[in-house]
Amino acid sequence: MSRLFTLLRASPVRLALGLVALFALVSLASLAASYAASRASLDATMRSDLTQDIAGFRAAPNARALAALVAAEARVTDPARVVLSYVTATGQRFGNGRLAQDRDGYFLTTLDAPDRRIDGQYLALTTPLYGGQLTIARSRAEIDALFTVFRNIVLLSLLPTLAVALGAALMLARRSARQVAALGRTLDRLTTGDLAARVHPTARWSDDFHRIATRIDRMAAAQEASVDSLRQVSSDVAHDLKTPIQRISVHLDQLSDMALPPDATTLVDRARAEVDGVVSVFHALLQIAQIEAGTRKSRFAPVDLVPLVATFAELYDPAAAEAGRDLRLCVATKAAVVQGDRDLLGQILANLIENALRHTPDGTPITIGLSEVDGTIVLTVTDAGPGIPEHERDKVLQRLYRLDCSRATPGSGLGLALVAVIADLHDAVLTLQDASPGLQVALRFKPVR
Amino acid sequence: MTDRPEMKILVVEDDATTGTYITRGLREEGHTVDLVANGRDGLVQATAAEHDVLIVDWMLPQIDGLTLVKSLRGAGNRTPVLFLTAMGSVDDRIAGLNAGADDYLVKPFAFGELSARINALARRPRSLAQDTVLTAGDLTMDLVTRDVMRGGQRIDLLPREFAILEHLLRRKGRIQTRTMLLENVWGISFDPQTNVVETHISRLRAKVDKPFPTELIKTVRGAGYRIEG
Numbered sequence: 297m298s299r300l301f302t303l304l305r306a307s308p309v310r311l312a313l314g315l316v317a318l319f320a321l322v323s324l325a326s327l328a329a330s331y332a333a334s335r336a337s338l339d340a341t342m343r344s345d346l347t348q349d350i351a352g353f354r355a356a357p358n359a360r361a362l363a364a365l366v367a368a369e370a371r372v373t374d375p376a377r378v379v380l381s382y383v384t385a386t387g388q389r390f391g392n393g394r395l396a397q398d399r400d401g402y403f404l405t406t407l408d409a410p411d412r413r414i415d416g417q418y419l420a421l422t423t424p425l426y427g428g429q430l431t432i433a434r435s436r437a438e439i440d441a442l443f444t445v446f447r448n449i450v451l452l453s454l455l456p457t458l459a460v461a462l463g464a465a466l467m468l469a470r471r472s473a474r475q476v477a478a479l480g481r482t483l484d485r486l487t488t489g490d491l492a493a494r495v496h497p498t499a500r501w502s503d504d505f506h507r508i509a510t511r512i513d514r515m516a517a518a519q520e521a522s523v524d525s526l527r528q529v530s531s532d533v534a535h536d537l538k539t540p541i542q543r544i545s546v547h548l549d550q551l552s553d554m555a556l557p558p559d560a561t562t563l564v565d566r567a568r569a570e571v572d573g574v575v576s577v578f579h580a581l582l583q584i585a586q587i588e589a590g591t592r593k594s595r596f597a598p599v600d601l602v603p604l605v606a607t608f609a610e611l612y613d614p615a616a617a618e619a620g621r622d623l624r625l626c627v628a629t630k631a632a633v634v635q636g637d638r639d640l641l642g643q644i645l646a647n648l649i650e651n652a653l654r655h656t657p658d659g660t661p662i663t664i665g666l667s668e669v670d671g672t673i674v675l676t677v678t679d680a681g682p683g684i685p686e687h688e689r690d691k692v693l694q695r696l697y698r699l700d701c702s703r704a705t706p707g708s709g710l711g712l713a714l715v716a717v718i719a720d721l722h723d724a725v726l727t728l729q730d731a732s733p734g735l736q737v738a739l740r741f742k743p744v745r
Numbered sequence: 746m747t748d749r750p751e752m753k754i755l756v757v758e759d760d761a762t763t764g765t766y767i768t769r770g771l772r773e774e775g776h777t778v779d780l781v782a783n784g785r786d787g788l789v790q791a792t793a794a795e796h797d798v799l800i801v802d803w804m805l806p807q808i809d810g811l812t813l814v815k816s817l818r819g820a821g822n823r824t825p826v827l828f829l830t831a832m833g834s835v836d837d838r839i840a841g842l843n844a845g846a847d848d849y850l851v852k853p854f855a856f857g858e859l860s861a862r863i864n865a866l867a868r869r870p871r872s873l874a875q876d877t878v879l880t881a882g883d884l885t886m887d888l889v890t891r892d893v894m895r896g897g898q899r900i901d902l903l904p905r906e907f908a909i910l911e912h913l914l915r916r917k918g919r920i921q922t923r924t925m926l927l928e929n930v931w932g933i934s935f936d937p938q939t940n941v942v943e944t945h946i947s948r949l950r951a952k953v954d955k956p957f958p959t960e961l962i963k964t965v966r967g968a969g970y971r972i973e974g
Contacts, residue, residue: 538852542854549856
């Protein structure tokens with residue numbers, strides 16, 4: 297029912313219904329006009345027939361002959377069609393009926409005793425003749441029948457036309473609804489990063505939708521090409537930068553193979569660490585750019601976060617223990633399956649745990665929490681460190697932003713920015729909140745059912 | 746030097762510094778190395794001569810690395826290929842592996858990592874692959890009962906510690922880098938910033954090596970870890 301309603305609201309159906317209504321109105325008006333004209337001409341014909349009938353009876357030479365003529369004619373005449381009546385000067389009645397009168401006006405009755413009223417509309421002409429009164433009345437039933445004829449014309453021609461037009465409109469609307477749905481599906485796939493999605497309209501598509509579909513396909517192709525060329529550019533940039541970085545590390549290796557004074561060895565090690573830092577920033581920036589291009593979403597698959605958090609808690613456990621920390625895992629759900637990219641979700645966990653390790657003093661516990669609250673999967677990483685002041689919580693999600701107090705600690709400044717980008721890709725809500733004391737980073741995912 | 750048999754390796758790399766560096770390092774390890782600087786020469790050399798391993802850079806003049814590997818695989822050449830690339834994303838990794846490469850190394854890399862991966866790639870029979878008991882020195886690992894014994898003493902290992910030790914024992918004599926361990930033991934294909942693998946190895950060492958006079962798990966500086974055969 298609601299589908300039919302939606303269909304009726306579709307623009308082609310509304311257009312078709314409007315046209316059908318207009319067509320029906322014009323048809324009705326022209327039928328009404330021709331009905332009126334036919335009726336008027338039938339009326340005129342009847343009047344002239346009556347005048348001729350009277351003229352025919354006038355041909356009788358005297359009252360007796362006229363009475364005989366009327367009586368003879370009346371015997372073969374059906375009063376339902378024509379009523380003939382001649383009332384002589386002496387009050388004698390001839391014919392198949394007579395004209396009578398009451399308060400409401402004239403009417404026709406039979407000559408039987410008691411007389412019966414003759415129903416129906418009649419057009420009557422009466423004239424005094426040979427001292428008596430001659431009356432001829434013709435039934436208007438023929439004219440009334442005309443109305444039935446016209447009504448049948450309406451029923452037999454106009455209604456089927458309307459039904460066919462309505463049906464055709466609904467069919468067209470269903471076809472266009474299918475085409476609109478195909479356009480919608482393609483646009484959805486493009487939005488989620490599947491840039492290879494196309495509408496591919498067939499020749500059976502209606503002209504206007506075909507044009508729109510062709511343009512969407514052209515737009516998607518252009519988009520795909522520009523993302524491809526962006527990827528080409530970033531791969532060129534990566535190559536052009538990575539090659540000299542590779543050379544630097546080669547030269548550093550060659551340097552460290554030489555017999556160097558201890559100071560120089562320290563410098564070589566420091567230079568190596570700097571190269572590693574450059575590489576990690578570079579990797580993170582490239583990764584953010586690629587994730588923002590959105591194409592990875594097309595490779596999403598269901599990922600259970602329960603074993604994933606277990607793996608990462610276990611992976612970082614000795615590192616945390618070395619710093620005198622307790623890395624707790626608090627899983628309050630049997631399974632937490634989200635639609636996503638396992639590598640990227642792992643990257644989120646690694647970045648959050650490393651962030652907590654790096655920015656809180658040794659000995660501070662870290663808790664990884666996973667639960668399902670009101671149909672939402674909540675992943676949290678909580679530390680009991682100094683936390684982040686409220687006015688700076690948004691800023692730490694920006695690229696390369698670092699708190700003044702953390703400038704001295706190592707890190708690319710891209711860890712949380714990468715987490716934010718990955719969370720966004722997964723339609724997960726990322727919040728930083730006060731764990732008093734400490735910081736709680738929470739990610740809320742929609743579960744896969 | 747090590748007990749590794751020497752291999753014939755083809756290096757296709759257009760950057761002279763990197764190419765020379767790789768070539769010299771591999772020759773020092775006792776391998777025979779051919780170096781070419783463009784994709785066309787690489788394709789010719791790879792099809793003309795039998796190599797044990799190919800090292801192919803992605804960005805190459807004339808024919809790029811991806812096309813080179815695809816062409817080789819298309820022609821039925823199954824020589825193991827290690828891909829070198831400046832791009833480190835999962836998409837690029839998948840593209841490389843889909844083209845037919847066997848492993849993937851992101852620039853800049855340390856020579857130790859390259860060397861370890863080449864040795865892992867070389868198609869040599871793994872002597873212990875079918876055994877249910879792995880040994881090294883006076884250590885035995887029973888894969889069925891999951892008992893680990895050293896010098897008559899029983900060693901209790903956590904599941905992950907057992908997995909790391911098993912991985913190293915199965916590849917006895919060959920270096921396993923941190924990223925190789927992350928990929929194979931944890932199934933993680935990105936590089937965490939924290940030295941997580943080192944901390945796991947040192948826990949393992951505390952149980953396997955510390956109570957005993959000789960050290961089984963060796964650290965290879967700038968490369969990774971190895972259990973001597």
